[in-house]
Amino acid sequence: MRVASPAPQQRVFVARLVGTAVFDPLGDAVGYVHDVVVLFDARNLPRAIGLVVEVTGRRRVFVPLTRVTSISAGAVITTGLLNIRRFQLRSVETLVAGELFERTVTFKDGSGEGIVKDVAIEQQRNGDWHVTALAVVRKNTIGLFRRGHSVVVDPFEVAGLEDQLARQGAKSLISSFAGLKPADIADLVRDLPEERRIEVAHEMSDEALADVLEELGEEDRVGIVQALEPRRAADVLDVMQPDDAADLVSELPTEVASQLLELMEPEEAADVRRLLAYEDNTAGGLMTTEPVILPPDATVANLLAHVRRQDVPPALAAMAYVVRPPLEVPTGKLLGVVHIQRALREPPQTLVGTILDTSVEPLEVDAGIGTITRLLATYNLTGMPVVDEAGRLLGAVSVDDVLDHLLPEDWRDADDEMTDDEMDRWADG
Structure with missing residues (x-):
């Protein structure tokens, strides 16, 4: 039997509420409404218990509706300080939007x-x-x-x-991701219930899902990959950056990892297997096998065409590696690097072999992350070449991959931001 509710005082449609600015009692903006959380009760009307508010840094926090003093056109007014702990949806809760x-x-x-x-x-x-x-x-x-x-x-x-x-x-939810960066989409996906997260993954394109998996924490991405049909999971791994694919494969159960490697394209699987052979925190374990590689007789115009490709991450697009043929890793002997900033100052027909920077010392595959970090910082580089004993290019380490390994393993899923003091203590330890 339905239990009647008291007469309503105010009606708000959630579609209009989403995106509304949220203010503290002093009138300072603290964020905007991202969603509304409700609880279902078989005997009563569903009860709205709070707002999911997006604050600085695209962080989403929970604000109980008991802390909301006013909801009007263009403004939600709250009372007191917000709890900045990252919002986590409980199994009994449902997001309206x-x-x-x-x-x-x-x-x-x-x-x-x-x-x-x-x-x-x-x-x-x-x-x-x-x-x-x-x-x-x-x-x-x-x-x-x-x-x-x-x-x-x-x-x-x-x-x-x-x-x-x-x-x-x-598909409707995915359409709302338009214009967002992969890291922001990953943040949205992380907040979804597990079952919902898998449904969204099934509907995403291979390329979009690959980008999101690279930004998720280990537990979330392993769960998604294991829920996919093996052939689909292998296709997604094929379009990931080799170093990110190798990291993900290493996190999977051995039998699952072996199956997916067999289903991957042979060339992509070979790159991943090669990277899995190296220790995690070494140049070999951190490097990608797909930097921008050119022969010395390529022109600046050729270089710019390569770095414009959408699949080239910004950290790798800042530098090209010039080698003797063959151009597939392991390549011929590494001759030097060309910085994109230098190339932009040259005529398009200039040969890259004439503007080489030979001062960037390559890394050996067993170089540790401490050595890599110091060299990147000392010489203000976004990437460094990795070579074998014969001086052949094996890949490149980019600054974003180094940061991923320097931060705590759960930095993507942490409930609270690390303070400067905490970061300093962690780095020193």
């Missing part, structure tokens, strides 16, 4: 199905907030949605809203 929008529901009167487009929450006389209305677009008799044919219904008039199998269309 992240999970309920685009969810398929069935009308209990037998009139068919619809898609949830918006959710209204209302504050009751006792101060609690409840979900009291849904904006739903109806399907027609042949299963298509009629543009503009939407209705506002009571949550008790539909079934499937709280059903964990009646998920929001993953």
Whole structure:
């Protein structure tokens, strides 16, 4: 039996609330609304318990609705200080925008199905907030949605809203990622419930998923890869940077890793196997086998065409490595490097062999991370070549990979930011 709620005092539609600025009692902006968290109760209307607020640095924190004093057009006013601990969704909680929008529901009167487009929450006389209305677009008799044919219904008039199998269309959620950097998408994916996270991964392109996996923590990315069909997982590994693919493969159970390596393209698998043979915190373990490699008779125009490619990370695009043929690693003898800044000052027809920087000392494969860090810092470099005993180029270490290994293993998932003192203590230890 439904328990009646007290008369509502204020109605807010969540689609309009998302993106609204959040202010502290002094009027200073602290962030903006990212989502609303609700709890389902079989006997009562779903209860909204708090807001997910995105603060500085794209960090999302939880603000209980009991701390919200006002919600109006363009402003949410809170009381007191915010808890800056990173928001973690509990299994009993549901995100309105992240999970309920685009969810398929069935009308209990037998009139068919619809898609949830918006959710209204209302504050009751006792101060609690409840979900009291849904904006739903109806399907027609042949299963298509009629543009503009939407209705506002009571949550008790539909079934499937709280059903964990009646998920929001993953494609719709992915479309909201447009324009975001992979690290920011990874942050959004990390906040999703595990089951939802896997659904989104299934719908992403191989390239987009590869970029996101490179930005996730070990537990999250291993979980996603193991949930994928093996052939698909191998395809994603194929388009990852070899060093990132090697890191991920090394985190998987041995039998899973072996299966995926067999399913990968032979050339890509060979690169990953080669990297897995090196110790983690050495130049060999940190390097990528796909830096920008050119022969000495290539022109500046050729170099610029290579570094413009979308698949070349910024740290690797800052420098090209000039070698004798062959150009595939292990290459012929390394002749030197060309800095992109120097190349930009030369005419397009200039041969890269004439503007070499031979002062950058290459690394041996067993060079430790301490040595690598000091050299990068001393000479203000974003990357360094790695060679074998014969001086052949094996790959390059980039500054972003060094930072990944210098920071604590769980830095992507840490609940709190490290203070400067904590970072100094960690680095010294």
